[in-house]
Amino acid sequence: MTSRQDFDKSTTSEEVVAAFSNYNAGTTILITGVSPNGLGAAMAMALASEHPAQLIFTARQIAKADEVVNVIKTNMKDPPPIMSLEMDLSSFESVREATKRLVEQKITINTLINNAGVMALPHRTLSVDGHEMHFATNFLGHWLFTNLISSNIAQGGRIVNVTSGGYMICPIRFHDIDWEGVEALPQEEQPDFAAAKSLGIGSLTSPGDYNGMLAYLHSNAASMLLSVGLTKRLQSQGISTLSAAPGVVITELQRHIGSFRNATMEYKTATQGAASLLVAALDPALQSRSGAYINDCQLTEIISSHVQDEQVANRLWAVANKMTNCNF
Ligand SMILES: NC(=O)c1ccc[n+]([C@@H]2O[C@H](COP(=O)([O-])OP(=O)(O)OC[C@H]3O[C@@H](n4cnc5c(N)ncnc54)[C@H](OP(=O)(O)O)[C@@H]3O)[C@@H](O)[C@H]2O)c1
DSSP: OOSOTTOOTTOOHHHHHHHTHHHHTTOEEEEESOOTTSHHHHHHHHHHTTOOSEEEEEESSHHHHHHHHHHHHHHOSSOOOEEEEEOOTTOHHHHHHHHHHHHHTTOOEEEEEEOOOOOOOSSOOBOTTSSBHHIIIIIIIHHHHHHHHGGGEEEEEEEEEEOOTTTTSSOOOTTSTTOOOOSOOOGGGSOOHHHHHHTTOOOOOOTTSOOHHHHHHHHHHHHHHHHHHHHHHHGGGTOEEEEEEOOEEOSGGGGGOTTOOOTTOOEEOHHHHHHHHHHHHHOGGGTTOTTOEEETTEEOOOOOSGGGOHHHHHHHHHHHHHHHTOOO
């Protein structure tokens, strides 16, 4: 159970941060992907008002993070120290460089929110390291960053992996992880086409075909499995990892699908969407719930066995180690 059973889809980030202000004050919180009008900015602005020791924003375009820093500094009487750091999650080199800077400065992180993401690239795109861009950015970059920085995460710390409510639609395609177009995917790796259609993604038929929305949902499943993998490795150090979904919020995320609208979907404001991510980051009652999933500000049942399976998580972990030439 969360501490606040009264919180729901309409709860705002400001309400969450005020409720858990004792756990925010004096801590260092790092958010990836902070840019104007995004959920990262919504979290940042709410968190800044409750006296954290330090906020760290990462962005692939540092000017975007700095714009959020300026808004906070302009509008707040006593803003906390804020560091902005360039990190392109789709590049191993950039992730390593950013981590090096944090490690050199001996930064201790209490809360890490893996928020950055890209969605629905219309054409299959590869990262500089040669991997499908949604997988590379949303999962692999965060996997590498979290592992590289893990010894700087405080005992009793918290990691939040941001995913989406569609995490169950596209299981990990171990036979075609970079969407090269393998038709003969085993049944258990094929997307749920009916569920994809009901989400408004369109009529899809061939498991081999690249589809930007499916590639995004694939990376969301990987983010859920990152929580499983980190729970296994960090829970014994008192570090909890949760997955959280914001619901649907119009942000820059939809830049590649301008006309995407689904009449059955309920839209939230950015502060409402970010609220679920902040419950996952701050609620002390969730410290013992590593691996759990937060939606609409409450613990929510994970309805896919694939994204909770430790064997699948281990297999994905091994893939990530191989892709990054690491041995975590
Ligand atoms: N909005 C929704 O409806 C919704 C629903 C479910 C889940 N989510 C998740 O919520 C998170 C935040 O999304 P949002 O709605 O706030 O979207 P957003 O406004 O587009 O923010 C995403 C952030 O990620 C950054 N990013 C993209 N590619 C990157 C890369 N290669 N390296 C580093 N940063 C990168 C973006 O930077 P640039 O501006 O430079 O691209 C931006 O700062 C994402 O993980 C998203 O998948 C959102």
